[in-house]
Amino acid sequence: DAKTTQPTSMDCAEGRAANLPCNHSTISGNEYVYWYRQIHSQGPQYIIHGLKNNETNEMASLIITEDRKSSTLILPHATLRDTAVYYCIVRVATGGFKTIFGAGTRLFVKA
Amino acid sequence: DVKVTQSSRYLVKRTGEKVFLECVQDMDHENMFWYRQDPGLGLRLIYFSYDVKMKEKGDIPEGYSVSREKKERFSLILESASTNQTSMYLCASSLEYEQYFGPGTRLTVT
Numbered sequence: 723d724a725k726t727t728q729p730t731s732m733d734c735a736e737g738r739a740a741n742l743p744c745n746h747s748t749i750s751g752n753e754y755v756y757w758y759r760q761i762h763s764q765g766p767q768y769i770i771h772g773l774k775n776n777e778t779n780e781m782a783s784l785i786i787t788e789d790r791k792s793s794t795l796i797l798p799h800a801t802l803r804d805t806a807v808y809y810c811i812v813r814v815a816t817g818g819f820k821t822i823f824g825a826g827t828r829l830f831v832k833a
Numbered sequence: 834d835v836k837v838t839q840s841s842r843y844l845v846k847r848t849g850e851k852v853f854l855e856c857v858q859d860m861d862h863e864n865m866f867w868y869r870q871d872p873g874l875g876l877r878l879i880y881f882s883y884d885v886k887m888k889e890k891g892d893i894p895e896g897y898s899v900s901r902e903k904k905e906r907f908s909l910i911l912e913s914a915s916t917n918q919t920s921m922y923l924c925a926s927s928l929e930y931e932q933y934f935g936p937g938t939r940l941t942v943t
Contacts, residue, residue: 756931765837765923765934766876780856821866823876 726810731828734804740751740797742827744810747791752814753787757819759806766809766823767818784805836860837935839924842878847939854938856924865907866925866932867891867899876923882907914942 727745736738746755756771764771770777772793777784783796797804809826840855858865866881868891878891880899888899896918900908907926909917919942925932 754930755933758932763937765937766932767926768931773929822878823868826873 725811726824728808728810728827730825730826731830733830733832734797734800736802736831736833739827740800740804740831741790742795742797742808742810742829744794746793746810746812747809749790749812753812754814755784755790755793756811756813757784758809758811758823760805760809760826761803761806767797769808773807800829804832805829805831834910837924837926837933839922839935839938842936843939843941844872846911846914847943848915850914850942852914852940852942854909854911854924854939856909856926856935857905858907858926858933860926860928860933861904862926862928862933863904864927865901866927867897867907867909868923868925869893869920869924870923870937871920878911892894912914914940916942918942930939 723809743753754771757769758766769781770779770810772784786793803820807828809822809823837858846852852881864883867879868876870876877893879893879897880891882888882901885901898910922938924935
């Protein structure tokens, strides 16, 4: 599975959009980009995934560059409850394969 | 909603004890996983299973074993607990794309 690089931490004001970047320059053609988050003292929670098109769901939007070497997770109106560690992961789609979690980005949403 | 439950939120065991951590999922998922999470090391995969009675080693299987006798249940076993196995243990299940995680068990070995 391709390696990802994320900033260690970021701040965001409550109500503003939080844009979390991820670099995955060695991504292969059959690998998807996944995002999870982990709120303190809880298990990780799936947010969104995509292959090459931009994706949106009720939680977030995922923007993938045309060359697929980087992506951005967007939380359109961050709330204090969005304070968490956000993990960007690249892997093949099949569920049976392991998912490698890196260090992630610690997002602090401030009032 | 998918629900993954773990038998205990907090557990304290003594060195040398045999420890069982249980995980149950209610969505008929094929795949189940056990991770441990430690500060500065992130989540590391211990074992996973893609079918009943099937298991595969993850990145750090030493000192652990697993059992999957029924599709919904995946057990992690510490044959002889040691202090370096003090950690947060997370179970997950998946069908195809996303993994669903349980709340975690914080195990302390004294």
